[in-house]
Amino acid sequence: MQIIHAKQVLTPNGWQSDLEVSIDEGGRIASVGPQVKTPTHRVALLLPAPLNLHSHAFQRAMAGLTEARGPDPRDSFWSWRRLMYKFLDQLTPDHVEAIAALVFMEMLEAGYGAVAEFHYLHHDVGGIPFANLSEMSERIVAAAMTSGIGLTLLPVHYQFGGCDLRPLNGGQQRFGNDPDRFLRLHEGALAAAAAGPDDFNAGMAPHSLRAVEPAGLSAVLSQATSGPIHMHLAEQVAEVDEVLAHLHARPAEWLLGNHAVDDRWCLIHCTQMTDAETTALAATGAVAGLCPLTESNLGDGIFNGTTYLGQGGTIGFGSDSNVHISLFEELKTLEYSQRLRDLSRAALATQTCSTGRVLFEAAAKGGSQAGGRKSGRIEAGAWADLVGIDDDNQWLCNRQGDAALDSLIFGGGGQACIRDVWSAGRHVVKQGRHFRRDAIIKTFKATMHQLETNI
Structure with a gap:
């Protein structure tokens, strides 16, 4: 089981602080509550990944x-x-x-x-x-x-x-x-x-x-x-x-x-x-x-x-x-x-x-x-589609709640703040990089070389 500790979480009931979100082996959110277990991951801001x-x-x-x-x-x-x-x-x-x-x-x-x-x-x-x-x-x-x-x-x-x-x-x-x-x-x-x-x-x-x-x-x-x-x-x-x-x-x-x-x-x-x-x-x-x-x-x-x-x-x-x-x-x-x-x-x-x-x-x-996907909400039973955001940077400056979201969207550096992404519990982005980034880009570049030669 993965255990995420987050300083801020956007829940269905609004912003909450210092929460623990656990992900079961099937890729769903198992629980959301106070921080009591040893975390496998820590994030500053945890959002549902749309x-x-x-x-x-x-x-x-x-x-x-x-x-x-x-x-x-x-x-x-x-x-x-x-x-x-x-x-x-x-x-x-x-x-x-x-x-x-x-x-x-x-x-x-x-x-x-x-x-x-x-x-x-x-x-x-x-x-x-x-x-x-x-x-x-x-x-x-x-x-x-x-x-x-x-x-x-x-x-x-x-x-x-x-x-x-x-x-x-x-x-x-x-x-x-x-x-x-x-x-x-x-x-x-x-x-x-x-x-x-x-x-x-x-x-x-x-x-x-x-x-x-x-x-x-x-x-x-x-x-x-x-x-x-x-x-x-x-x-x-x-x-x-x-x-x-x-x-x-x-x-x-x-x-x-x-x-x-x-x-x-x-x-x-x-x-x-x-x-x-x-x-x-x-x-x-x-x-x-x-x-x-x-x-x-x-x-x-x-x-x-x-x-x-x-x-x-x-x-x-x-x-x-x-x-x-x-x-x-x-x-x-x-x-x-x-x-x-x-x-x-x-x-x-x-x-x-x-x-x-x-x-x-x-x-x-x-x-x-x-x-048709049970996601979009950080609550037990939903697919663990989650995005972890770093707030200690020049774009968010450790802002709280709605101000942090507004800064992500309108401040120009939102994507650079993304550190972790989970899709149905699969931890596919770590430190802002996809786990297969290099191999996928290499194959894509070879494909584009073939295509652009013929267009």
Whole structure:
């Protein structure tokens, strides 16, 4: 059994001092209480390590390659998307596993304890299925096991190139399935996750209302009897216009009017919603899955966080394209987007909790819910997803409580303060370094050399 002594702990009942947190051999928190046993680890500040609720791991290899302006002066998400499809043609299963292992390692070093991988790269070039239909799902599981991160695997159903049901072409073909083949692939993904550690699980992810038509959406959802359900929703203006033209309703309006959205759902981005849609989605109990760094990078727009949280909505955070993996920067970027839009300060703070406290607790709660993972709380019975913070430095200066969280998120040095990370009790980051850092980076660099030679 591991015994952690912490000077400060963020518990479900608020900040507490000088606590002992024990982790059992199965990776769960066994007890939280006064310091009575000899510790195996000491930390200054102990926090629940949130789940990263939205990742496309393979896109990490593109970071920095799509920042030049192309010949079209209207460069946007859609031109980025075309470059992404060109890049896809190079990726083999070995490449995907190496990239995912690097991504998952970086998430752990950034303070995430688990990830929900929105996995849609299923087939070989040209859309030819691998002999093992779930080959790529198994590679994601293998990468998670190499890194030690907790995993919620979300195989993605993707059938069409738009609401007009045009066929997939180019790189898109690697994503595609009809509902029957997707459900077979989904079964294989469930089996792959079940073969991993006990904290691994799986759900389902219809990609979007652009990529899945209404009958196909109903067909796959009828088989989603357990686990989380994730979907991209209302990310881009062009997407909203396309859905409105073909389904005669805006994306959020259509989904809420045609399906029983509840707390199993996580809707990703939601950056193009009206106030009425924002309020209606908040009332369902679903998680709004926010990826502020990617949404900023792609020019998606600004999520209406003040209204959503004001209506009791649940949010969580993901790294999406993995252009920059930083938990604290994701939180800060959401808050700053609200301030810039509304010309305000402390936009998401409440009368009782600081901005950083609101953001961090939202990330922990929403991530746990979105991942179908009992984590995000330092209490007995939860998975021991924990992050240990050093407070004796120039960024935290031994600050207490909410002031320490605010300094982590807004002070610029938060990630440098991370010393330890546990995922389901696996002590994967020590002294700020992942235990397999050197080997994972070596394999990733070899992979990138192969890819960049061919792009």
